[in-house]
Structure formats: structure tokens, C-alpha cells
Amino acid sequence: MSLYLDNAATTPVRPEVVEAMAPYLTRWFGNPSSHHEVGEAAASALEDARARVAAILGMRTGDIVFTSGGTESNNTAIKGLVLGSGRRHLITTAIEHESVLASADYLARLHGVDVTYAPVDETGTLSPDALADALRDDTALVSVGYANNEVGTVQDAAALAAVAKARGVPLHLDAVQAAGWLPLAGLGADAITIAGHKIGAPKGTGILAVRGRLPLEPLLHGGGQERGRRSGTPDVAGAVAIATALTLAEAERETEAAVAVRQRDAFVAGVLAGVPGARLTGHPVHRLPATASFVFPGVNGETVLLELERRGIVSSSGSACAAGSDEASHVLLALGIDPDDARTAVRFTFPHRMTQNLDAVAIAVAEAVTAVGSRG
Secondary structure, three states: OOEEOEOOOOOOOOHHHHHHHHHHOOOOOOOOOOOOHHHHHHHHHHHHHHHHHHHHHOOOHHHEEEEOOHHHHHHHHHHHHHHHHOOOEEEEEOOOOHHHHHHHHHHHHHHOOEEEEEOOOOOOOOOHHHHHHHOOOOEEEEEEEOEOOOOOEEOOHHHHHHHHHHOOOOEEEEOOOOOOOOOOOOOOOOEEEEEHHHOOOOOOOEEEEEOOOOOOOOOOOOOOOHHHOOOOOOOHHHHHHHHHHHHHHHHHHHHHHHHHHHHHHHHHHHHHHHOOOOEEOOOOOOEOOOEEEEEOOOOOHHHHHHHHHHOOEEOEOOOHHHOOOOOOOHHHHHOOOOHHHHOOEEEEEOOOOOOOOHHHHHHHHHHHHHHHHHOO
């Protein structure tokens, strides 16, 4: 099997997660709203999962909503908090995930919400001063990615939260890429998004944490499950799975992040030394421990990916949600990178418990870029 270095796109389900969720797919399969033994066992497991997530995020159990993934959580947070606020101004940035940008566009088109895209610098960093300049008296919400999914830049979430709080505006953090690598508690955020399949849980599992004092207009209406914030029969097995994965990831986070940073920095140095003209994208220091993203001017990024796969290395050109598009990455364009150079992007995202020698991977990258370049 190829060496898989596309973990920002998705990760394998951890064996411990499969084991934890299995009883709620079989023996204790009940509807947690049912008042009998099977249903009450499911309800108990659901609330235990909720309590574990709340403890990790430093929030209350009633703040935790289980969803189908990061896209639903982002949509619910942004649309729900803006529409529930009675205000009509949203602040985000141009480098966010498509689910954030599309939600902002929806609010602008159908609800007359004024959207401000606060500027980021060439590293993808949103400064507290830039956020302060964008805030208005009618601002309903600030929605920012804690860590960027393409270039790995990490925002100073606590500083941004403090600026927003000083003006009475809630902050939503898209922490899909940050979970398992960065601290999630004590940031001052009012809403947090997590996707299970980025941390070793199945696809189709997600978390939206929203502080209970905030009015949230639900996207899904029906039986009033999840305290009225997301109607529909809860996926108990999925909730157990993502709570288990998050618990495991948090327990390992500091150790794994320290190892990943050392491996990442050595890999970056190897690639930059081996590929003349290569450039690291994103912040050189404040970036995810396991993300290294480059542009290789003069070669086609997708062709480099094919050449790497021939050498047994699987990676990506950026967001999996935009895979197959001929358009240059909106993230790289927002960082001021030339469109032609943006099309040469390649992103490497490493797993937890990385055991492979990345020196050999850096050499393979240099060989792949050289091979593609030699073909003109």
C-alpha cells in the first residue's frame, strides 16, 4: 500500500473507535427517545459521549450538538447564529473552507446579510487589529478557521476571541483541522466545529459546540432532538465514535504534536533544499504540526501528484472538497500567490503516530518535481 500523506482529507477509523461504537450498532441499537431498556441504554451512551466532548472543549454538556460532519456544523453555526441574532453583519475571511464561504454567500443572497471578508496577510494570518477594524455595531458573528485546511496556518484564536468579546460579538471557530493537534479549551470561542473523520472516527460524524446562551436558529426541524438545535433521531453509534476518537486524540495530542513538528520541519527543509524555487505556503512557524504545503513554480501540481503516486506516495493539491477543479485555490490566491504558481501546489499532511522516514519522502518529492519539469 502507498504511503498515505493526505490525512487532512480524511483518516482511517481507529480500531478503538470501531470497538466502542459496535454495541450501539448491534445489541444496544435503540432509539434514545424510547423509554425502554434498549432505548435507555442508547440514551445513556449518547449523554456520556456528550459529557466527554464537553469536558474536552471546556463547555457544558447542553452546548454539544452531534451532527453529520464539519459541513453541517459550519452551516448550522453560521446560518443559525446569524439568523438567531437579529443582526445582519457577518465577518469571515477569504481563506475559509467552502462550507463557510457558501454559508456566507447564502446569507447574503437570501437574507440580506452584509458579509465582510477581513484581510489576511501573505501567511494567511488574520491579525486582531484587522478583525477590530471589521467589527460593527450590527455584527452578528465572526467565523474563522482555527487552522487552515490547505496551508496549515494557525490563527491566534484566543486573541481574536478577546477582540470579538470586547464588542459583544460571538466567535465561531472551524476547528476541523485543528482537533487532535491544537488545544481546544480555553480559547474563548462561543462555537466550535469538529469533524470525526479527521481524527479517526467514521465519515458522517461531527460536533457543533454552541454556548447555550446564544440563540441558534436550527436548520433541521422536527422532533426537537438535541435540545431543539438539530431535530432527527440521533446517531448514537456515531456520537460514541467521535467522542472516543476525540478523547484518544486529546490524550495523545501534546506528545504527537511535538513529534510531528520535528518531522515536519526536517521534511520542509529537505524539500526546499532539494527543489530549486520551491516555496513553503502558509505561516512558517504558526502552522499545524503535521502540515507542509508548497508551490513548485514551473510544474503542474496535479502532474507532480501522479508522479509521487508512481513512487508510492499519496498526497494532494489542497482541499479534498475542491479536488478535480482546474481553478487555482482560493486560499492561495487570497495569500497573494500568482494564479499560475497556485496551480503548482502540493500539500502533505501526516498522520498521528508517524513511523515512516520522511527523509526518503523529501528525496522522492525532489525526484518527482524534477521528472515532471524535464518533460516540459
